[in-house]
Amino acid sequence: MSPRTDTQNEKIRLERKQQIMNVALKVIADNGFSNASISRIAKEAGISKGLMYNYFESKEDLVINIMLEGFNQLTNSFDPNHDGVLTEEELHFFIDQSFQTVEQNIPFWRMYFMVLLQPDVYSIITPQLEKILTPFYKTAINYFASQGYDDPVTEVRFFAAIMDGVGLHYIMDPENFPMEGVKTKIHQLFKCK
Structure with missing residues (x-):
């Protein structure tokens, strides 16, 4: 299998970012801003908390x-x-x-x-x-x-x-x-x- 191209990597990154945003939107809408921790959002998005910070600073x-x-x-x-x-x-x-x-x-x-x-x-x-x-x-x-x-x-x-x-x-x-x-x-x- 050949390595992914920059275009493919960017597409994957944008898809993951959108997935995180969709999950965060639901978590925040259901629980409020203060009760929606990065840990909770990461868990529901199926990624690590550390990976979240690769997409969003906070x-x-x-x-x-x-x-x-x-x-x-x-x-x-x-x-x-x-x-x-x-x-x-x-x-x-x-x-x-x-x-x-x-x-x-x-x-x-x-x-x-x-x-x-x-x-x-x-x-x-x-x-x-x-x-x-x-x-x-x-x-x-x-x-x-x-x-x-x-x-x-x-x-x-x-x-x-x-x-x-x-x-x-x-x-x-x-x-x-x-x-x-x-x-x-x-x-x-x-x-x-």
Whole structure:
């Protein structure tokens, strides 16, 4: 058997890293940040604690990576053609994608809300999240300004608060939350003026 190529080794490394992140996401979502030790995550991932540190410097680094990956997936659907200009169709596409993302990844959103509510943990990831969210907010502010809103900054925060609220309520009670009805109401609320 011939030795693996650099490409094969990198593929294996990325797959293992993703496996660790998936396990960590579940452990943190189920047990909370403070109860999710590196040892526990490593054990559930089927690797040694020492090997964990080959992929992530710390539990905080692991959480940062999980959060950044989740937000990158979400914000990529915000301006799908990446031209820096949001259209009404793209905003509504983002709404649909956001609902789908929440429905398909409850553990991520459970962890997200846990992190938001723990200031010491949230402060660790804030600089990295700001890098992702700043262009998102600028594009959204420009969109609401172009639609004639008097206070586009407030409108963006209102929009973000609604979307966060939907996510929070859905993950608390996914069987009974009227996702389609709420999605329809949000689409109606953000039609062009």
